[in-house]
Amino acid sequence: MLRNIAKKDVNNFKGWFDNYVHTFKTGDENQRENIALKEDHTRRVCKEILDIGKELGLDEHELCLSETIALFHDIGRFEQYARYQTFVDSRSVDHALLGVKILDDNNILCSLDEPVQDVILRMIRYHSRATLPREETETCLFFAKLLRDADKLDIWRVVTDYYHQKNGKRNGVLECGFPDTPEISEEVYSDLMNKRIVDIRHVKNLNDFKLLQIGWVFDINFPPTFQRIKTRHYLDMIYNVLPKNKKTKDIFAIAQSFLNEISEDVVQNYQNPAWH
16 A cells, blocks of 8 residues: 655655745744744654654655655644634644645645555544544554654654743744643643643643643654653753642653653564554
8 A cells, every 4th residue: 555655756745845835934024933833843753754764664665655744744734824823723723634625625645546645644634633543554553653753752842942942032832822820730730640641621821731741751652752752851851941849740750750661661562563
C-alpha cells in the first residue's frame, strides 16, 4: 500500500505547500508572525519525523509517507488563523478536519493511489485528537503515533523557547488566551496524577496549560522520542516556569518518574511492527 508514494511526490507537495502558505503572509505584523510560526513548526516536524523514522529503520517509501503527513498535518492552521485569529479549535474550527477539507478541495493527493490518499487523510484527521481510535489498521496507527510524537517534540520546543525568552514579549496565541493567574485546577491535578492526558476543558489558566504540556509525556510512543525529551530537558524547562507548590511538585515527580521508568521499558522492548 505504501509503494505508491515517492520522493518526487513529496517534492511536489512541498512546492504546493510553499505557494499555499505564501498566500497567508499578508495583514498586520501579528498575522505574519503567527503564520510564520506554523510554517516553521511544520518544517521542523518534517525533520523530527524523518529523524525518528530513520532511527526506527523505515524504508524510503515509509519515510516519504511520514514526511507527507508531517507536511500537511497542520495545513488547516493557516486558514484557521486568517479567519479567526486563534489556533484554539474550540474557539474556531477543528484544524485537522479543515486541513483534510483543504487537501480534498484542492485535489492535492491525486498523484497517489486512493488507498494511500485515504490513509494520509485519516492520519491528519487523527493527529490532534486526545486519543487515537482503537479500530484502525496497524499501519495507520503506527504512522499516526509517529506524527503525534514528532508534533509534540516541536511544540515542546516552541513553548519552552517562548517561556524562557529574554524579552518578556507576550504572545496570546501561544498562550491560547488563558489568563496568567496563580491557581492550579483540581481537575488538571487529578488527570496528571492518574497519568492521563489533561482534558482541555479542565484547563482554566496558563499554569494549567503548562501542566497539560508536561502531561504529554504520557502519550509518547517510540524510543527515539523518549530519548529526545530527556536530552532536551523539556519537562524541566516547563517545570522551571511554574510556581513551586505541592501540586506542581507532585505532578513533575510523577511525570519525571514515568519518563525515566517507562522510557527504559519502551527502549528495551520496542519491536518494529509486523508489517514492516
